[in-house]
Amino acid sequence: MSDSEIERLQEAxxxxxxxxxxxxxxxxxxxxxxEDGYLQAFNNEMVWRIYFRNGKLQYASSSFQSLATLxxxxxxxxxxxxxxxxxxxxxxxxxIRSEDWLQPGSRxxxxxxxxxxxxxxxxxxxxxxxxxxxxxxESFLWxxxxxxxxxxxxxxxxxxxxxxxxxELEDLLNHFQNRMQEWQKxxxxxxxxxxxxxxxxxxxxxxxxxxxxxxSKLLRGMSIRQLALMLNQDELKIANLLYPFIKxxxxxxxxxxxxxxxxxxxxxxPLRPIQEEAATKVFKIACVDDSPTILNEMHRFLNHDEYxxxxxxxxxxxASALFRLKPDLILMDITMPEINGYKLCSLLRNSxxxxxxxxxxxxxxxxxxxxxxxxxxxxxxxxxxxxTRGSLLAVVEKxxx
Numbered sequence: 001m002s003d004s005e006i007e008r009l010q011e012a013x014x015x016x017x018x019x020x021x022x023x024x025x026x027x028x029x030x031x032x033x034x035e036d037g038y039l040q041a042f043n044n045e046m047v048w049r050i051y052f053r054n055g056k057l058q059y060a061s062s063s064f065q066s067l068a069t070l071x072x073x074x075x076x077x078x079x080x081x082x083x084x085x086x087x088x089x090x091x092x093x094x095x096i097r098s099e100d101w102l103q104p105g106s107r108x109x110x111x112x113x114x115x116x117x118x119x120x121x122x123x124x125x126x127x128x129x130x131x132x133x134x135x136x137x138e139s140f141l142w143x144x145x146x147x148x149x150x151x152x153x154x155x156x157x158x159x160x161x162x163x164x165x166x167x168e169l170e171d172l173l174n175h176f177q178n179r180m181q182e183w184q185k186x187x188x189x190x191x192x193x194x195x196x197x198x199x200x201x202x203x204x205x206x207x208x209x210x211x212x213x214x215x216s217k218l219l220r221g222m223s224i225r226q227l228a229l230m231l232n233q234d235e236l237k238i239a240n241l242l243y244p245f246i247k248x249x250x251x252x253x254x255x256x257x258x259x260x261x262x263x264x265x266x267x268x269x270p271l272r273p274i275q276e277e278a279a280t281k282v283f284k285i286a287c288v289d290d291s292p293t294i295l296n297e298m299h300r301f302l303n304h305d306e307y308x309x310x311x312x313x314x315x316x317x318x319a320s321a322l323f324r325l326k327p328d329l330i331l332m333d334i335t336m337p338e339i340n341g342y343k344l345c346s347l348l349r350n351s352x353x354x355x356x357x358x359x360x361x362x363x364x365x366x367x368x369x370x371x372x373x374x375x376x377x378x379x380x381x382x383x384x385x386x387x388t389r390g391s392l393l394a395v396v397e398k399x400x401x
Contacts, residue, residue, distance in 0.1 A: 020146040021301055021389045024173055030150065031055045031169050037153050043146030044262045048136055057169040059129060060136035064263055067110060073131055075229055077124045085119040133167060138176050142264040145389045182236050183266040189246050191265040193225040193235045194256035197242055223256065281306065283400045286327040288312045288344070289362070290336045294385075298331060298362075301389040302396065315339045319347055326353060329399055331383070334363040334374070342377045349378035358399040362387070 020026060020041055027050070030039060034055035041048045051058040067086070074082040089110070115125040183190070197219050218227055224242070228235040245251040255261060285307055287298045295311040302309050310325055312318045315336040322330065330348070334341035341361055348354045358380040363370070371382050383395050 018148055019297070019300070019389065020143060020148045022303070023141045023143050024177065026148060027169060027173065031057075035152060037151050039148055039150055041140060041143065041146055041148040043143055043264065046262050046264075048140045050137070050140065057133075057167055057172070059133045060140070061132060062136040062139060064139075064259055065132060065136065066259075069259065070111075072226070072229065073128050073135075074120075076131055077120075077127045079120065079124060081119065085114055085117075088117065088119075089113060130167060134172065137172055138179070139263055141173075141176050141180065142267055144264070144267050179236065180267065183239070184268055186239060186243055186266075188268055189243065190224070190239055190253065191268075192256055192260070192263065193228075193239070194223045194260040194263065195253040196221055196223050196256070197227075197246070197251050197253055199251060219251070221254075223260075282308050283329065284308050284310065284325060284327040285329045285331065285396065285400075286310045286312060286322055286325055287331045288315065288318045288322075288336075288341075289331075289333040290315060291333070294333070294362075298392065301392050307396075315341075315344060318344060322348065323351065323353055327357065329396060330354075330357055330359045331362050331396075332359060332379075334361055334365060334370070342373060345374070345379055346377040360395055360399070 020043070023041075026039070030052055032055065036053050038049050038051045041050075047063040048060065049062075050060040070086075071082040074080070074085075092113070111120070111125065111128065114120045115122070120128065198221075199216055199219055218230065222230065224238050225235050228238045231238065242251055246253065256263070283306060285302060287295050287309060289295050289298075290313055292313060295313060299309050299311060310321075310327065312321050316338050318339075332341045332345060336344075341363070345359055345361070348357070348359065359378065360381045360383050361374045361379045362383045362385060364385040374382055380399065381395055383391065
């Protein structure tokens with residue numbers, strides 16, 4: 001989905017379209033409401049749909065999952081005859097476009113056809129549906145920003161859910177959060193299980209490492225995920241095996257194939273161990289803006305244990321509030337009634353208490369003159385609206401870490 005399509009959707013129904021900044025909490029909130037319906041999330045032209053019944057997860061799918069990607073899932077459940085099955089399916093005319101794959105009435109008839117015609121037994125059929133759901137959920141949890149929309153109502157007809165997976169949401173979230181921490185140990189060297197490892201040169205095959213000698217015959221364009229399937233190993237184990245060679249430059253990673261390139265990468269935001277949380281410094285951030293909407297957006301984006309956010313919506317009273325608070329960082333709008341951001345910033349810079357405090361101007365004005373004026377009045381930096389969670393966190397972390 002393009003940015004313009006997202007903007008049109010947001011303008012058409014702003015109370016239903018929301019910024020997605022915390023996928024885990026978003027799913028937990030839906031579960032707590034015990035509702036029927038589906039969550040639709042979109043980012044970078046990718047779409048996810050996650051269906052609930054009475055707050056319990058039914059199944060999930062994503063636009064990158066299509067008939068073309070089913071071969072992998074057939075092999076995951078031990079079936080190697082997808083090509084034959086697909087050829088038989090093609091002759092029936094029962095085909096769907098990849099963009100329709102998300103619809104509950106499209107995916108199931110295709111998979112059910114494979115089951116009814118003997119290509120999948122009941123156990124394999126159910127396992128395949130569960131694997132598709134897990135795959136969609138894990139990639140959804142890797143989103144660091146995006147939009148989502150909740151649609152209330154019956155998720156699907158009873159005939160479509162007879163053999164749908166029954167997965168516990170809380171167990172899945174815990175499982176994938178633990179896996180995310182394991183992926184993050186590789187830093188930025190491994191960004192996706194869909195990346196394709198290659199030997200750097202033919203000379204690398206002369207290495208004394210028996211593991212690399214063994215893998216050298218397989219590093220011919222298969223992704224980490226595909227290698228894991230071929231070797232009947234977990235993806236993380238294959239990544240662990242390759243990591244030392246990637247670090248030394250003996251193995252390099254090609255980008256994922258086109259169908260996977262728009263999927264979110266592994267989030268490399270450091271996760272703090274639980275035992276260290278108590279010792280983490282809590283930074284005080286003051287947000288000054290006459291718009292409650294902008295203040296709420298900032299508060300939601302900065303809703304983190306290491307940030308204590310204070311919202312100030314009255315610019316006249318802002319100076320006295322800031323002198324009392326003595327924040328570590330100030331985020332300030334420029335266009336405010338009675339006293340604008342330029343005057344307020346200049347006033348704060350004339351005080352001993354806040355003379356060195358970073359002040360970031362947050363505004364829709366992006367001209368060179370506006371930026372120069374902000375600099376003259378003492379602003380430390382400039383953040384243009386509309387901002388994303390990523391751009392806001394980047395400027396915050398720049399001055400607090």
